[in-house]
Amino acid sequence: MTDISSQGKTAGKIIEFEMLQNIAEDDNKHESDYKMLFQGQGKILLALVDTDGISQKDLVDRIDMTPQSTAEFVRKLERRGLVTREKSITDKRVTLVRLTDRGRAEIQKRTRSIPEYLRVLSDDELQQFNNILDKINGQMYRDIKDADPTLQNKYHQFMLNQVLHKIHPD
Amino acid sequence: MTDISSQGKTAGKIIEFEMLQNIAEDDNKHESDYKMLFQGQGKILLALVDTDGISQKDLVDRIDMTPQSTAEFVRKLERRGLVTREKSITDKRVTLVRLTDRGRAEIQKRTRSIPEYLRVLSDDELQQFNNILDKINGQMYRDIKDADPTLQNKYHQFMLNQVLHKIHPD
DNA sequence: AAAAATAATCAGGTCTACCTGACTAAAGAG
C-alpha cells in the first residue's frame, strides 16, 4: 500500500529540484537552458532534428502551432543562422526548412550536457534513478495519450520516442 | 568508479521527463504550471509566502529584480486579486505588499498537487527517489552557492530552504 | 532648514510567444 505522504514529500522534492535547476540556469545564462526547448523557436529546432528539409506545412502539423507563428519562428531561427529556408522546386508554394550545422550544434548544446549534479550519485543510485525515470516517463506517456486520444497532436508523438536518440546516438 | 555513459543515459531521461511534464501541462493549461513559479509574477508570489506585509524594497532585495519590474508585477498581481498593496503608516514612502487568501491558494494550487505519475512507483522506489532527490538537490545547493559566493542574490537563499515547508507544512 | 538619500512611480522600450484576419501565388480538379 503506497504511502501518500511519502508521495507528497517526493512531489515537494521534485519541485525543489526544478527550482534549483532554474536558479542554476540563471547563472549559466543561455548555456543550457532547456526550458526553452519546448516552445517557440526551440520547439521548431527540435522538430527539425530528424528530418532534412521539411515544408513549413509539415512543421505546422507536427508542432501544433499556427502557420503564422511557425513562419515567424522559422524566420527568427534563420536570422540566427540555425536554419535555412529555400523554395521547393517541385512545388513553388512550398518553403523547405532545414537545420544548419549551427542549428544542430545548438540543440546538442542544449540537451547534451550531463548535469553536474549527477556526479554525486553512486552507480547504484544512478541505476535506481534510471529505473525510476523509466517508470515515471512511461506513465507520463500513457497519461498524455489518455488525455489526448485523438493523437492529433503529432508533435507529442514525435517528441516522445525519437528525438533524444537522434540527437545523441549512443 | 562511476559510469559516464550511465550518467548520460540518466541525463537524457531527465530531459525526457521535463519534456513530458511540459507536454502534460499544455493539456492542463494553467492549472499546475510550475514553470512560471520562477519568474515574474510567480517569483513574487513565492517571495511573499513567508512574510505578511513586506515593502517593495524588501521584495526587490530578495528577488533580484529592478524596483520597476517588481512594481509592475506587484500591480499585475494586485489586479488579479492575489496580493494587496497599502501604504505604510510609519513611513509614507513605503508600500506594503501582502498575499491575499486567493494568492496563497494560487501558490498552493501550483505546487501542491502530487503528480499522478508518482503513483506508479512502489514504496521502495519512492524511498529511493526521495533519497536521490535529496542528494541531487543538496549538490545543487552547493553548486549554486559556489557559483554565486557573494550570496547577494538573497532570493536564492530564500527559496532554497524555506518556501516549500511554508506552503505545505506537514 | 537645506541637502542627500530612499521608496516608489511614470513613461517608454525591447524581446519572446502566440493569435486572428486578410491576402497572394501557385497547384490541382473538373
Next chain:
DNA sequence: CTCTTTAGTCAGGTAGACCTGATTATTTTT
C-alpha cells in the same frame, strides 16, 4: 480554363518578462 484548395506571407494585436531614465514624495542627515 476557370474554380478551389493549399502554402505561405503581411499586418496588426495581446500578453508576459524584463530594462533604462527621469521624476516625485518622503525621510534622514548635517
